[in-house]
Amino acid sequence: MSDEHGGHEKAGIFRTYVWSTNHKMIGKQFLVTSFVFLFIAGFLVLSLRWQLANPGKPVPVLGRLIFATAEQREKAPKDIADAEKELAAAKDDAAKKKAQENLDNANKRAAGLGAVNDQQFIMLTSMHGSLMIFFVIIPILVGAFGNFLIPLHVGTHDMAFPILNAASYWVFWLACVFAIAGFAVEGGAASAGWTMYSTLSELGGPGQTMWLISLTLVGFSSIMGAVNYLTTILKMRAPGLSMWRLPLTTWAQFITAVLQLLATPVLAGALIMLSCDRLLGTHFFTPGGLMATYVPQPHSGGNVLLWQHVFWFYSHPAVYILVLPAMGMASDLLAVGARKAIFGYKAMVYSITAIAGLGFIVWAHHMFMSGMKPGLGTAFMISTMLIALPSAIKVFNWLGTLWRGSIRFDTPTLNALSFVSMFIIGGLSGIFMAATPVDIFIHDTYYIVAHFHYVVFGGSLFAVFGAVFFWFPKMFGRMMNPMLGKLHWFLSFVFFNLTFFPMHIIGAGGHMRRVQIGDYDWLAPFHSWNVFITHSAIVLGFSQILFVFNFFWSMYKGKPAEANPWQSNTLEWSIPSPAPEHNYHVIPEVYNGPYEYGVAGDKEYLPQTEKSAGPPAAH
Amino acid sequence: MSHADAAAAHGHDGGEDHAVTFERARFGMWLFIASEIMMFGAFIAVYIVLRMSMPQEVVDYSKEVLSHTFHLALINTFILIASSYTVVRGVNAMSKGNKGHCEDMLILTAALGLLFLVLKGVEYAAKFDHGIGPSHNVFFSCYFLMTGFHGLHVLIGVILLPWCAFYVEKFDAHHYAHVENLALYWHFVDVVWIFLFPIVYLL
Numbered sequence: 001m002s003d004e005h006g007g008h009e010k011a012g013i014f015r016t017y018v019w020s021t022n023h024k025m026i027g028k029q030f031l032v033t034s035f036v037f038l039f040i041a042g043f044l045v046l047s048l049r050w051q052l053a054n055p056g057k058p059v060p061v062l063g064r065l066i067f068a069t070a071e072q073r074e075k076a077p078k079d080i081a082d083a084e085k086e087l088a089a090a091k092d093d094a095a096k097k098k099a100q101e102n103l104d105n106a107n108k109r110a111a112g113l114g115a116v117n118d119q120q121f122i123m124l125t126s127m128h129g130s131l132m133i134f135f136v137i138i139p140i141l142v143g144a145f146g147n148f149l150i151p152l153h154v155g156t157h158d159m160a161f162p163i164l165n166a167a168s169y170w171v172f173w174l175a176c177v178f179a180i181a182g183f184a185v186e187g188g189a190a191s192a193g194w195t196m197y198s199t200l201s202e203l204g205g206p207g208q209t210m211w212l213i214s215l216t217l218v219g220f221s222s223i224m225g226a227v228n229y230l231t232t233i234l235k236m237r238a239p240g241l242s243m244w245r246l247p248l249t250t251w252a253q254f255i256t257a258v259l260q261l262l263a264t265p266v267l268a269g270a271l272i273m274l275s276c277d278r279l280l281g282t283h284f285f286t287p288g289g290l291m292a293t294y295v296p297q298p299h300s301g302g303n304v305l306l307w308q309h310v311f312w313f314y315s316h317p318a319v320y321i322l323v324l325p326a327m328g329m330a331s332d333l334l335a336v337g338a339r340k341a342i343f344g345y346k347a348m349v350y351s352i353t354a355i356a357g358l359g360f361i362v363w364a365h366h367m368f369m370s371g372m373k374p375g376l377g378t379a380f381m382i383s384t385m386l387i388a389l390p391s392a393i394k395v396f397n398w399l400g401t402l403w404r405g406s407i408r409f410d411t412p413t414l415n416a417l418s419f420v421s422m423f424i425i426g427g428l429s430g431i432f433m434a435a436t437p438v439d440i441f442i443h444d445t446y447y448i449v450a451h452f453h454y455v456v457f458g459g460s461l462f463a464v465f466g467a468v469f470f471w472f473p474k475m476f477g478r479m480m481n482p483m484l485g486k487l488h489w490f491l492s493f494v495f496f497n498l499t500f501f502p503m504h505i506i507g508a509g510g511h512m513r514r515v516q517i518g519d520y521d522w523l524a525p526f527h528s529w530n531v532f533i534t535h536s537a538i539v540l541g542f543s544q545i546l547f548v549f550n551f552f553w554s555m556y557k558g559k560p561a562e563a564n565p566w567q568s569n570t571l572e573w574s575i576p577s578p579a580p581e582h583n584y585h586v587i588p589e590v591y592n593g594p595y596e597y598g599v600a601g602d603k604e605y606l607p608q609t610e611k612s613a614g615p616p617a618a619h
Numbered sequence: 620m621s622h623a624d625a626a627a628a629h630g631h632d633g634g635e636d637h638a639v640t641f642e643r644a645r646f647g648m649w650l651f652i653a654s655e656i657m658m659f660g661a662f663i664a665v666y667i668v669l670r671m672s673m674p675q676e677v678v679d680y681s682k683e684v685l686s687h688t689f690h691l692a693l694i695n696t697f698i699l700i701a702s703s704y705t706v707v708r709g710v711n712a713m714s715k716g717n718k719g720h721c722e723d724m725l726i727l728t729a730a731l732g733l734l735f736l737v738l739k740g741v742e743y744a745a746k747f748d749h750g751i752g753p754s755h756n757v758f759f760s761c762y763f764l765m766t767g768f769h770g771l772h773v774l775i776g777v778i779l780l781p782w783c784a785f786y787v788e789k790f791d792a793h794h795y796a797h798v799e800n801l802a803l804y805w806h807f808v809d810v811v812w813i814f815l816f817p818i819v820y821l822l
Contacts, residue, residue: 231650282760283757
């Protein structure tokens with residue numbers, strides 16, 4: 001790149017790393033920001049897992065600082081000293097007994113200082129969910145990989161609207177600030193669950209408002225991104241690159257962008273209405289005659305269930321926003337890893353489209369327990385089960401791709417294989433909860449927690465691990481360390497399953513989610529399961545340090561990468577690693593589909609830029 | 620990245636010309652409008668659901684209150700329809716290279732938008748004078764949300780139109796995507812009102 005642009009002034013640090021309009025830099029910004037949030041949200045969930053395994057015991061190391069106020073920390077030793085003085089001064093037996101009791105209580109309070117209380121517990125679950133969905137998975141899949149890969153895959157210099165693209169990142173950044181600031185306001189961050197069901201979300205403290213602002217901003221960021229992606233994919237493809245020659249990664253990003261464009265504004269509308277309820281006293285989602293702690297609330301006459309409808313109208317498609325791009329990337333990784341063409345390329349595209357389309361008409365399956373006409377429930381049950389069809393088509397096509405392939409068991413492929421297998425488990429457990437009668441039994445239990453973690457962590461996050469490893473050379477010009485990569489994959493895969501598989505069992509056994517153990521006697525028999533899950537989760541959490549270490553270490557010390565280290569066909573591998581500032585010196589001409597592996601002749605693979613007959617086209 | 624670089628990369632190297640960027644910008648605007656339709660769609664859907672379950676006396680009472688300022692809403696409807704006409708005249712003038720006329724028409728459109736906002740303000744003030752705000756009842760929650768958000772869109776248009784008119788001088792005959800996009804946006808804002816007026820004031 002320095003050869004081509006030698007002699008020109010170089011952009012300063014601010015223009016390169018901060019106010020950059022280059023899609024690759026914006027992708028990297030999204031990636032790193034999401035890593036930060038991955039660790040914040042991971043910390044939140046490990047604290048609550050600790051509490052489930054050790055009810056009443058303070059969270060080690062940071063617990064006293066985070067879950068106890070400064071006032072409580074100061075007061076605890078004073079209380080003990082006071083009680084001891086009282087005990088020493090006590091004259092008769094009765095006074096001594098009372099003083100001893102006081103001392104025991106003070107000691108107990110001091111020992112439990114730094115434990116997560118009930119209010120904090122529900123805040124941890126709410127914020128873990130919100131951050132993981134809106135600040136980790138969506139920004140990594142769509143923000144990072146969408147931005148980085150779409151212009152490369154369609155063979156162009158940059159996004160259609162580069163400034164809008166930069167704005168999309170910085171609005172997202174603003175949302176991050178509000179999300180973090182929520183923890184600092186009085187009463188802590190939002191604690192009505194990530195779904196923010198009314199009426200709890202109407203009554204909570206200012207943390208709820210911060211959450212609403214933050215998510216509205218995330219929504220605007222998503223919409224800006226979606227406008228950009230759709231325009232870029234539809235209007236800026238290189239010559240010869242028809243829609244049917246796009247890699248599945250970009251196809252998936254395309255369909256996801258449609259979902260984002262059409263579903264996110266509904267969420268934005270819902271969030272605006274909820275904010276109006278909280279700030280202006282409107283009555284959209286509040287019931288008439290609402291009482292909170294015996295005080296009549298000034299709201300009256302809205303519809304509580306309406307929030308659930310508008311929320312899930314967005315959030316069910318959002319579930320597919322969380323997994324479709326991962327499906328696309330896993331498809332690419334598997335085709336490259338198995339050295340075979342994707343089995344049923346068009347069927348893959350049609351099934352992604354079908355999943356996205358059906359995604360708009362299934363939302364009320366989240367509300368079987370909220371109460372609805374049984375006939376309506378059946379309709380939503382059937383539409384939900386229909387999604388199993390395109391999902392199964394995808395799974396069989398992945399298996400068909402692997403069938404008789406010469407599979408390379410390198411880190412990207414291993415992660416992609418994990419994606420497929422975990423997605424199958426998550427998909428199968430999903431069918432159980434699609435069935436209304438079964439859902440009524442397992443609703444709000446750990447079975448649900450197991451299900452969506454199998455899809456979002458086992459599915460999407462493993463695909464992300466693979467994809468980061470796969471495209472790292474194109475991002476930074478160096479390879480990530482394969483030994484560390486495999487070790488990280490192995491630990492993550494094993495401990496992921498040890499963490500989440502038992503949740504199916506305790507969920508079916510009736511262990512409710514979002515509750516502290518301490519309050520409920522019937523959860524006591526699950527204690528040993530909870531201890532096991534927590535220990536696995538801690539190992540799983542700490543294994544991720546390997547990945548981040550590998551990421552940053554390889555950025556500077558990794559083996560320098562060649563242009564096409566994976567022998568892949570897609571366009572981005574026809575240019576040097578890392579990708580030059582404007583990607584393609586000359587816009588490439590495309591002759592083939594993206595999956596021409598194992599083609600006849602002396603070449604084992606056929607890049608999209610090379611003609612199939614005769615010698616490779618001159619560059 | 621210097622501007623020369625950017626120009627080399629975006630302008631000539633890939634053979635992208637103004638017609639292409641024009642087409643792209645217009646496509647992006649349509650996508651943006653699609654997402655806006657979904658947002659107003661959410662508001663209108665919520666209004667329909669709440670309206671269906673509203674007690675009849677609440678509806679009757681709210682309609683009675685609204686009827687006092689019905690004439691303002693009616694005048695506003697005609698103002699917006701007129702402004703759609705003026706903005707089309709602006710785009711038409713631009714495509715024929717008549718920049719002066721385009722400027723005039725954009726400014727006139729903005730003035731009509733401003734007039735709409737003033738009348739809307741009078742209408743709101745009449746409500747507030749009687750202590751009727753968004754928290755008055757469910758009907759007025761919806762009323763203020765929908766008309767308020769529409770008003771916000773008009774306001775954005777009223778700010779962007781003169782700003783665009785200011786730059787019209789610099790656009791060449793094939794490079795007026797801003798004017799056309801702004802006109803698209805303005806039509807969208809009008810169409811939203813064409814939906815809001817009957818469902819809020821007439822039905």
